[in-house]
Amino acid sequence: MSSFFLKLIATDKVYYQGRVRSVVLPETDGQHEILAHHENLIMAVKGGWVKFQKEGEDTWEEVIVGCGMAQVANNRVMVLVETAESPEEIDVRRASEAKERAEEQLRQDQSIREYYHTQASLARAMERLKASNKNL
Amino acid sequence: MASTKEIKDRMKSINDTLKITNAMYMISSSKLKKARKRLEDTEPYFFSLQGTMERILRHVPDIKNIYFDNYNDLRPEVKTVAYVVVTADKGLAGAYNHNVLKQAEELMKEADEPRLYVLGELGRHYFEKRNIHIDQQFHYTVQNPSLSRARRITEQLLDEYAQGKLDEVYMIYTRMDNAVTETTVTQKILPLERGKFDMKLPAGVTLENMNFSPSPEAVMDTIVPNYVTGFVYGALVESFASEQNARMMAMETATKSAKNMLHDLDILYNRARQAAITQEITEVIAGAKAQKNKK
Secondary structure (H helix, E strand, C coil): CCCEEEEEEECCEEEEEEEEEEEEEEECCEEEEEECCCCCEEEEECCEEEEEEECCCCCEEEEEECCEEEEEECCEEEEEECCEECHHHCCHHHHHHHHHHHHHHHHCCCCHHHHHHHHHHHHHHHHHHHHHHHHC | CCCHHHHHHHHHHHHHHHHHHHHHHHHHHHHHHHHHHHHHHHHHHHHHHHHHHHHHHHHCCCCCCCCEHHHHHHCCCCCEEEEEEECCCCCCCCCHHHHHHHHHHHHHHHCCEEEEEEECHHHHHHHHHCCCCECCCCCCCCCCCCHHHHHHHHHHHHHHHHCCCCCEEEEEEEEECCCCCEEEEEEEEECECCHHHHHHCCCCCCCCCCEEECCHHHHHHHHHHHHHHHHHHHHHHHHHHHHHHHHHHHHHHHHHHHHHHHHHHHHHHHHHHHHHHHHHHHHHHHHHHHHHHHC
């Protein structure tokens, strides 16, 4: 099976770079799988799961990412996201605290900007919690 | 020649200052270690982000989007230009703050209607003292930059940009080139300039085809806020590392020159002491001689 080069970069580290057979990215309207020789593409990545299959392996590696973008060009995929964590790295307590905090703030009066801000933090916390539950 | 006591006092005061500069040197060098680690972690993202954005701007079809410069014909004649200035919270960092502030002042002269968003306590005081209006709500520290702080900064900037309060946004920060050189950089964050990339393309070269999923407009709407957040974060990390580096070097120089001064004063002190002894001996001998002659 042919492979292609994937580079997954978060703000604080280069999470993965190497050849993979397939990568699944979360998009605003669903999942998007990219295989080798995909057409050139630029897409927005929503916070959620990224799955990829390394060359010569059958297992899927899973990563929880924040929002960002992905670029497919000349059989190379570059994914730039705010955060990237493996399910083991997620701090459940911190995530649930963040969720509680966000929910509490949503109940109070806020400006539109604050509202968007809390909604975004809530979404991030939920995504992390979902990921850690799946792992258990 | 100064008296030995004066020299001793002087040496003591220099010694006290030396202790402070030396301590500050040690603090900033340990902070620098942390900052540099973070900078190393962030640099791949920061540079890839800028590279990717450039590539996207080269390929994006002709769409009207609020984040693009062709949107400008809808904007007023007099442009409100925002400058996000990144300074340190404290001074004693060599030319670090000075360079940033100088660049900011120069740029402000050219703008129709400049607005200042200052990060860092020192920069805020500087502009307040000169009675230059700065945004008071914009109150963030530059210590230990975090992604959530970058997000909040971006939210505020994008919000005001979308409301039409700001027409252009620039960021003035310091980039760390290597351990000894730092450059003050001004980067336009918004609106994105697409036009300038069309010019660079040599004749006969066709652009590769790029598709956008689901649509260019939707992609730009989600990507641009992320890009700005990423850029702000990267710039904050670069600035923080530069600040620590500048302070470390400034304190190193201060410690070195204090040591030089101490050395010079030491010689001066020895001379003064020797002169005093010689004088005393001369006096004693002269006195003894006078006594002898009396007999």
